[in-house]
Amino acid sequence: MTQMHTTPASGWLIFTSFMVAFVLTIIPLPNDIEAFRPEWVALAVIYWALAQPQSVGVGVAWIIGLLLDIVHGAVFGQHALGMIFVAYIVVYLHQRIRTYPLWQQLLSVLMLVILYKLLLLWIFGVIGRSLDVSLYWSSVLTSVLLWPWLSSLLRRRTAVQR
């Protein structure tokens, strides 16, 4: 067994990665590809909840979600609610998802992002905000396509398990 002493990522690394995710979320994009912007922050939450569930759990995900509400000017708690559901599932299943082959991981991430966006859409519906749904789901695709890179990072970080 190749025992690698992977030291847990410091708080600074996690903080910085979330900052980058926030920046990527609101940086201006051309109108045509704007709808395809990946759900960076949701991906970051999934990644850290998988890699280090002891430091990024449901509580952290909730705070991140609240900040995302502020940034988006959304109703308070909308993204927070989506985030805690995603984080709860990931933390609950992290041992299993880590050992999945890539295509199965892709499927689980697909499901998680769909769940996240479904919750957002549902709240949009409840508060009566109409939105253009024609391209609403396209960002799910781009988010999932990013996962292989994150997955390889994850492999390195959780190498002990393999």
Next chain:
Amino acid sequence: MVLALISFALMTADHRQHYLEGVRTGLSAAVYPLYYVINLPIVAGGWVDSNFTTHQTLKTENDRLHSEHLLLKAQVQKLAGLNAENRRLRTLLEASTNVSERISVADIVAVDIDPYARKLVINKGRREGIYEGQPLIDGAGVMGQIIKVGEPSSIAMLITDIGHSLPVMLNRTGLRVIAVGMGASGEMDLPHLPNSTDIKKGDVLVTSGLDGRFPPNYPAAIVTYAEKKSGQPFMQVRAIPAARLEHNREVLLVWRAQDALERPLRSTLPEATPAQGKAPASTAPNSAGVTTKPSTLVKPLVKPLATQPIPPTAAPPAKPTPAAIR
């Protein structure tokens, strides 16, 4: 589970009761550095651009601006006369006088906050007296309105947003319509117009001011498509905004007349606000000789009609008539 319940409670409190405006205002100050960082490359680009222009470009631009300035000045002169004449006629009709609005400039912060809506962030907030529902315009027309006010920045919704409806008026016929945003296409829809409506491509829509939010008579949109279809109960009408929603770096914020009256008017925008009857006198140059005659002519007309504030309005209207006729 507890957090989920708190989330629900927060959403209700925010959406139904608006309890959390203070919290949001405070926290938006915490997020502002993020906006600032993202905006930085664009600001830096602008700085580099403006510092490394050639003498020749500056010269041509300066010339162009000079001629444009002259042109606008001439137009404003005429406007002052027309404005005064308009007010005089309105006093005769006993209609409410149309006092000008106060206007201030804000920069658009280059961030994209909501992919599902047409919103933008501006760099002014509660500190500068921005309020929710405040209209936003540019040089060409109405852009949108403020929907969330933060401490250093605010969020505005554009008139093309799918959740925005703007009461407008057809400039040619005076017909009142609602213009509903259509989202991604950048157009506006004019629903529920009967097939007999007199509306055609190229018609200009101006704000009607009936909402009590947007000042009246600002250009709002231009009709691009108007089609009568037999079998359909309503006409299909589309319009594009008159304002250049996607091409601006700056926007103008409007305080409506009631709010504007409390503040010094001439310090912000002197030429466009001939408010208390002083501006027309100073901008209509060749009216000095004929001050007394028209005023005596007007007075008896005004007296029986208007009972309240004649003194401030009756004096200036008489003066600029020569300017208006010329």
